Amino acid sequence: MNQKSFVSRAAMIIALSSSATVYAQTDPQAASATDGAAIIVTGTRLTGMKVADSPAPIQLLGADTLQRTGSPDLMQSLAQQLPSVQAQSFGSDLQAHNLQMKLRGLSPNHTLVLVNGKRRHGTANVSVAGGPYGGSAAPDVSFILPESIERVEVLQDGAAAQYGTDAIAGVINFLQKKADHGGSINATGGEYYDQGGKTYAIGGNIGLAPFDGAYLNISAQKKHKGFSFRGDINPQSINLSNTYPEIRNLPGYPYTNRIIGDPHIDQTVVNYNAGYEFGDYEIYSFGSYGHKKAAAYENTRPPTTVVSAGGVPYYAGGFQPQERIDETDYSVTGGFRGTLGDTTFDLASTYGKDLVKVYVYHSANAQLYADTGFTPETFHNGDFFNTQWSNTLDLTHAVDIGLSEPVNIAAGLEFRHETYGIRAGDPASYYGGGAQSFFGYSPNDAGKYKRDNFSQYLDISLKPLENWLVDGAVRHEHYSDFGDTTVFKLTSRYDFSDAFALRGTVSTGFRAPTLAEGGYSGLNVGPGFIGGVLPPASSAAASLGFGGLKPEKSTNFSLGTVINPARNFTITLDAYQITIRNRIMTSTAFSGFTGNRCPAGYAGGNAAACLPFDADQYAIYNQLAVLSAVNAALGGSSTVTDWRTADAIPAYVLFADNGVDRNTEGGVSVQSFVNGVKMRTRGVDLVASYVTDLGEMGKLDLTFTGNYNANKVLGINPLPSALYSSTVNPELTRLIDASSEVELEHSTPRFRGTFNAFWTWGKFSANLRESYYSQVYTLETARSGPDAGDLIKVPVKEAFITDLELGYQIAKPIKLSIGANNLFNKYPTQRSKEFIRNAELANGERGYSTSKYPTISPFGINGGYYYARVNVTF
Template identity: 75%
Template sequence: MQSLAQQLPSIQAQSFGGDLQAHTLQMKLRGLSPNHTLILVNGKRRHGTANVSVAGGPFGGSAAPDISFIVPESIEHVEVLQDGAAAQYGTDAIAGVINFIQKKADHGGSFDATGGKYYDEGGQTYAVGGNIGIAPFDGAYLNVAAQKKYKNYSFRGDINPQATSLSTKYPAIKDLPGYPYTNRIIGDPQIDQTVVSYNAGYEFGDFKLYSFGSYGHKKAKAYENTRPPTTVVSGAGTKAAGGVAGVPFYPGGFQPQETIDETDYSFTGGFSGSVGETTFDLASTYGNDDISVDIINTANAQLYRDTGYTPTNIHDGSFFNTQWTNTLDLTHPFDIGLAGPVNVAGGLEFRHEEYGIRAGDPASYYGGGTQSFFGYSPKDAGKYKRDNFSQYLDVSVKPIDAWLIDGAVRHEHYSDFGDTTVFKLTTRYDFSDAFALRGTVSTGFRAPTLAEGGYSGLNVGPSSISGVLPPASAGAAALGFGGLKPEKSTNFSAGFVFHPTPKLSMTVDAYQITIRDRIMISSGFNGFTGNRCPQGYNGSNAKACLPFDQDRYNINNQLAVLSAVNTALGGSGNLTSLAQATAIPVYVLYAPNGVDRATDGSVAVQSFVNGVKMRTRGVDVVVNYPFDLGDFGNLDLTFTGNYNENKVLKINPLPSALYSSTQNPGLTQLIATSDVTQLENSTPKFRGTLNGYWQLGGFSVNLRESFYSEVYALETARSTVGNVTAGSLFKVPVKDSFLTDLEVGYQIAKPIKISFGANNLFNKYPTERSKALIRQAELDNNERGYSSDKYPTFSPFGINGGYYYARLNLTW
């Protein structure tokens, strides 16, 4: 994934993910969602991950295939179609298609070993892999590849002021690993992963039997926010005299970690060949991803208070995602007297998908739940299914030698979303051997992933409730939602191919993609805090507001949200008073002294929604020129550039049960202003890469210089400085950056090559968050957040700085 992002500026690899997303980083094409790029292996659809991202921003909702389970040593080459291809490959190929073609060699092989680490703390990495080609019998090939890789934690945070301020009262804090850097949530997880794959085939006459597949296992651990020894016991009304939440075996607090145990496998079998001039390809693919989630070094404080016991390693639940795809593809040329035959391709596809959540141990969701990650309860658990049947037809023709016209149409029927038909028309005209124009117009239709429609996770804390409601659930219906609609898109592109000299080649392509009803995670809808329903509000939804100690706190509470949460927890909906919220634990709504929690409590939920209409415009440029330097070897220069601009054209309205604040409308939109800003500005508007590869005999040097234009997010100022007032939104940037990558290699002998290199050679870090506007207030108030707010995690080139490595390659 990182290699693709380094070489193709239109690809952006996710560099950091919070919570579960830390274990399954994704990539996006042309600034769109990872879900808008179709991933193929040997031309067959790859199954998605079970680990859906419930974070906001551009990677929110992503459940695309986990590329880490494709063995690098198995790959012969990668095909990237940077164009809408929904009518040809599948209606979700809105941004394009990435096709990993695996090796078919029946002899020889390779072995490689790599080790490295970050310049600064952590990230120790090793990877050992290889592949071997075998000819089991005449006409057959079997290529087997495997990789074992390990990556250690990194940490890019700061000291934890909360720990230092409490260390006198609780001296055991100083015994926590890393003190005073005890809050280690910002950084890479620890990953231990093994993957094995094969690609096999048998050719006899005009026919071929083939099969390929993979099996992988990943174990990973990621730090969560550290817990101090002063946490309030749920509903107890007192603070712990020693030990977190009254748990005595953590006298200095604790550093919980979230772990996953993931198994991923895929199998494809097929039969292809030709009968006369007609070719056929019949194939079946089954893929499965299963993820078990545990929290270690943790506790359930309320369970301990009520029973005197709590486990410290707790199973939180698990997810699974399966996909069974069956395809038949046919092609036939018809000679009708034109410059070339009319090539007709058509096919059928049947796909069955399942996604589900399994509940965790009762200790993970009892009362206030597991510290750091509330477990998935039986109310969250569920299984969702979908069938898809599609047919496509593609016709290409050359009326004259210089002109190619290709048209495609695809019809799909979803068992849960009905029917859709999408189209594509593309053409190319070669004015000469040196210059050609090309253009495409297409439409797309992406049904929500089952994970987007079925994910559920409601966290009940000592004084708060938060989480995600499934869009079609009774709880979401209480908010006025009725489930998700499919996304629809329109894609235009035009460009040219230019070969002014035999060596110099250039392609330039401009594009515009408009997506309607783009699916993303919503704003948080508050029922118990904030100014969602301003004082004095008397609009049409005034009955949805509940005055709550208004004179003391000037806060109102929204009954629609409380109804949704009460319903999700097993109670009734359509509340008209707070007293009817019987399923919401009383300690969430009332402090131990019996008064309200209007100053420190909250009830807030989110859901996946059809959030925005969005337009993406851009230009891709690729220029290549190889130099023959005679006695000084050969130099290959390549420039790749991408200009990309995302614009939210419209935010869809809130459902009728909710309302927009007249005081802070940006806080009460379906998609918050800050999330809109991330959609528009978290992808560099310009990325350019100049790569030079020089080779002289057995000696080689690869030098790559990459430019990332500024990206930014909007965050809330904590202090008043200059023209920025406390409580207002201001721009947090990662400024324009140049990054240099360098690799030097030497071919010791014909089969042996050693390489030494560095990514981000000069150890470039992203722009730090403002000390004056954010971090100083956190430091002054001894807040844990100071430790994790040093660098913006949306940085397009990560937060870890430089990485150096050495590699050994053997080929035979």
């Protein structure tokens, strides 16, 4: 065993033998925010509930704990600290600019994000990828600053009846600072060990008292992050460089295809939290404003991609297009709360908007150039926008009916108005084959969608006995587009003694599709193909047999225990099961010509080009419906009886007159968001903590958090009636393909454990965090070997990741820290050279450059990151 592995395994053994909990990540400088006596506001309607008495599993992270991750990105900080949270490490196309996080291996859409207890609006940048992130349009937490946060409360329990019917996996509540004095300035800089990712962030927080009884807390941050690259050489460029020597001048040659890695980001964000307290009342407001500019490399194009009528390339050495966004995100909340007798009230209104403008740089429109002799190099591809206006009234009232404590009755109302839309891009971005690397959004894609939601809830909490807490909640919601639903939650906790308690929950959930899932539209027209996403409720999708999306429904069960075996030693263990029916995700791609699907009944001159790969094994599938749907989406007829008469599909796609071999890379295919699967998630959360005073040697906090999580697809919904299901090989004609199913089940680690030791000794501090990730994997087609043509497992093997930070208080207000995330520079398992990558290299395929590491890696693909930070408090 090498030294790195020995250190990692030894640290984990120490963690398991000493015990540990994140909710008790007890920072001596912020104990009130993280110890068992901290007052929580998430998961309960009771006033003054302590975290140690919570009937549901909840974990707390204080502001200092978040800072010790070394990352200025809030999502990464949460993922490093909480094993049940996984941050997306890489996203293709637009998703690269807005990575998401998931709780308990479910969709990001299943976690409700709150700021100061109020619902945060989602991003306009919906993910159209497959697997667990497909359809995600959750809030972009990068616009919530770590400097603004007092603490984070993570409720790991279904809470649809309490907060809203989409809180299936849980709730993350960011509670902001209310201090009216003092402040801090933080500066962080870092870089990956090997290459790229140069990062700096300068942020600050200040508390002001504008007048007596008022507070104004302001936080701001300027963040920069540079490109990283984790791909390989581009054999296509090497092979073409003798014919086109200008290729050697492309940046990074022969590593010219630089799509795999982090994007370039410049982001500025301001958060505020303000209020005025007078008597028993408070007027309050909080909000955020952020602006993000980001750029991500797309696949490199060879010189032959854009050629004049005379055969002269527009780019002599090829080109490296970049997809860029210009994003503005803001939110503002105003409210009035207080006490009237024994009744508390909170009346609030929140408006949030996210606007994403999409561009392509260093590109060209090959069809426009061929037709006119002109092409832009920069394109405005279109805009996305998402808004949310929510209005809430929350009431609580205590009634004494002779029990050990008064019965707490909570009730409330919520009205929410949401919009989502797409604006068309410049005509040049979608003319013909569109802008290379990212086809623009046409007027056929553009549209605006809206919905209203009205809900009411009732929550009753009582103690039939002194040590027995029972809490029941029921919520009714009416959607203007999905009708009515009622969900409930029943929670109970019994304290047998000060050292031992049992708790459990049963609840139901109902998640209406986001407007983005229902309205997103985008077709990409290439040199010999058309592919993309159809809105599920569109007439084009209806011609395939889709009838729009249905809501998801869920059932949650949990059972847990709280153990306090000794002073300063707490253990919680909670098991859970979540079943989701009609889970929304991205469908497989349905083809109009190639692969395992083809138009039926066609016997024309090109009939052979429409046959599947192996006519003896697979039937000819009825896919004229696919051509009809695509033709309709492009503004043509919705009934195509002969593929040659598809009037809106370009002829060069239908007839492949540009030399594209339709049997290998041409044709027509579409996807849509669908109610794809019934899915079950089972798991266990272990949280333990021990705090000890070492006397002259300082203070030591030991924490351990572990999560076992198993996702299982219980069933895949059938294809719509207009699509043919093969009786020869049904696996090839599924609504959700095998790779996406495996990603749902196995792209989240079955087990993840994190041990954290935080030691303070005078002016010195040290934080050691050791994380274990079990194996994850996906499926890909073997290119060579005995299983060539079949799906094989592509794993990221188990790994120990070590993080270390050392700090020194050089003066009372100034602290310097240095640290490293992934101290030993661990990379994920490389994709098989023997069965996949050697064939790509031998064939001179561009894909070799993008296939070095599986992008599902739970600890990223960039290796180690080192940083330094200075904190000044005043």
